[in-house]
Amino acid sequence: MRQMKLGLSIASAGYHYSAWCHPDVDVRSATSIQHHVKAAQLAERGRMDFVFLADWSSILNVDDLRIARDREQAQVKVDPTLAMAAVAVVTKHVGLMPTASTTYWHPFNFARRMAAIDQLSGGRVGWNMVTSHGLDEARNFGLDKPIDSDTRHDRAREFVQVMRGLWDSWDDDAFVRDKATGQFFRPGSVHALNHEGRHFKVRGPLDMARPPQGFLPIITAGTSDNSQDLAAEIADMCYGGQPNIEAARAYYSSVKGRLPKYGRRPEDLLMMPGIQCYVGRTQSEAEDKFALMQSAMPKEVGIGQLIVNHFPDLSAYGLDDPLPDMTMRSEFLGSEKLGGREPELTLALMRRARDEKLTLRQLFDIALCGFWSLGVIGTPKVIADMMEEWFTTGAADGFNVQPPYLPGGGEDFVDLVIPELQRRGLFRTEYEGRTLRENLGLPRPASRYATDVAEAAE
């Protein structure tokens, strides 16, 4: 029976913007390795496929005083690849999925570092492949503005080609390490890459063995045509951000529909939408948890997040004031200045605010849970019902669980929702394999030289 895959996304203290203000949360989570270790051990206790760490190479628009970044935790972090290298040493089964950009990193360094982490974790590391489109990031790397989307995606594609080429440098059976004969590796088992492309020129070979997983599993995200095409071409998983099942189904079939173009089958790519849940043994307990989180959030944080997502500055309004008729801010729309989600979502939320005559507080509640991406407040049964529907009707192959705060919000999912999913046979009760690939049900790719070697031996 097909079972869903589950990742646990760690975003410092959690996905709610004011997670760090929750009474049970360690305020130092963002830079505490113990916090990351605990979250990974929690995911492992729940038999989850992997822990996930987002990343970007800058602080975010701290110079825009309308956005209350000084009340958010997200400005400081630990480098995700290195946090995962440390986590690998104190976990056994859970996959490790750090984010790294193809825009300002170099594929040789990165291939080498990730192969090392795959080696030392026994084949448990994957990669969230992103491109860097932020203005703040560009300015940390000597540029005045971000690189355009076409160039970024072209570079990302070549980056992955180089990495996979480097990972194939040594055949799987290259190292014989025979003390008796003194032979360390088999002649002919090492391959120079000699890559010369538009963005990189890399001779190779990589100075280390093929990673245990061959190629590390790649997860990626994005709704643009460029992003979806790249996902269909090179990714093993796709991290979705659709807030409702219709949008998720459309995204699911849009990405999967591109697979044949690259000679791939639908099951070669797992669609993994994000899901933020507030779990209670009763509905009212779940709602209380959400209310506690919302009450911990300063008004300035909510206002700032709306501005990031193309709303006007609503700071003049009280929490229980009705909202004005809003129009989309245009000056930064679609620009790299603020980031933010798709403008269509903003337009839909503005329409809803007008139709339902929402107050600012109600707008915050909708925006903070379930509007920009999937959010649900409920009992394990309610949440499992919804996940099952998404999983069985072409909206998801699994989920990236985004706990609102950690560890409490993650423990609720592991201790209450996962047992319900397991009872329904929708999720594993034990890890199937040793590597992340094995647990994800993805085959281990053969080296590009494997056939040549077989032929040469004949």
Added chain:
Amino acid sequence: MMPLGISLSAPAAVTDFDQVLAAAQAAEAAGFDFLCLPERPGLDPIALAAALAAGTERIGLVPSCSAPFHQPYNLARRLGSIDHISQGRFGWALQPAPPLPEIEHFAHLPMPASDIAVPRAAELAGIVAALWDSWDDDAFLRDKASGMYFDRAKFHWLNHEGAHYRVRGPLDTARPPQGRPPMMVLGGTTIAHDLACAAAEILHSLPRHLADARATRAGLQRGLAEQGRSADALCILAGIAPTSADVQPGPLRVSETPAMIAALMGEWRDTGAVDGFIIHLSDSPEAITQVAMDLMPALRERGLRDALPPRSPLRDRLGLHAAPSRYAA
């Protein structure tokens, strides 16, 4: 105390993490101050340092990296992260110019001509240190009652525009626990000594004999003075190796008894030629334990080492001054 480190310098590729972890734990148990992880084939030293930080508690970790292959922003973040992960046990060794074979993996990057390798590496090191100061030590209020996470008055834009790099900053990680994790340079060349005088706090020197070590010290003191740095701003540690060790060429070979080796170390230290030593060994945990069992008692007898050094930041263990932020009053 006389700083004493270990360098895993076997010529073979490092491929077995469990063996390196066992070596690091053996070195820690023996009371060594830090472990150098040189650049060589196999496991990436930066990833290795982060992983070893999770498997050890007291020992310092000093991976190597080659300057031209790194962007200063990424590098500052990664290295600062290891200081956070290890809670202040991190140092790093910067190579200004990588060996030729490595360069061909990065053939699209402009490689520094030898005459600009040092200024460029020094600029890189300067940016890394400056980025670490992006946030004041007390910038993070993390006050749940007021909802204030940080104080906007306590972070700093770098706006660096130099000959080789442009970086706006600030860094997206908090100031490392040590403030400025110490930077090491492997000596032996003019390039390395120039970089050490400009930007390093540890020189891993490779003297052939005492007179050589003294001459190196004198030359470095002149270089430091030219850079406006005090003579004690650079901790000089000489590489030595037991004659039996299968390690890359470079360190001084010593074949006497443990008592004689301890006497030699004491003499070099007392005459001011060096501040301490780095013992080059293979990656074998047994070899590390053996050296420790032979040598440590002799060093303790001469008052050069404590039984087990306290758990403290690497800077303290090396006798380096505290590193307040450049923005501190």
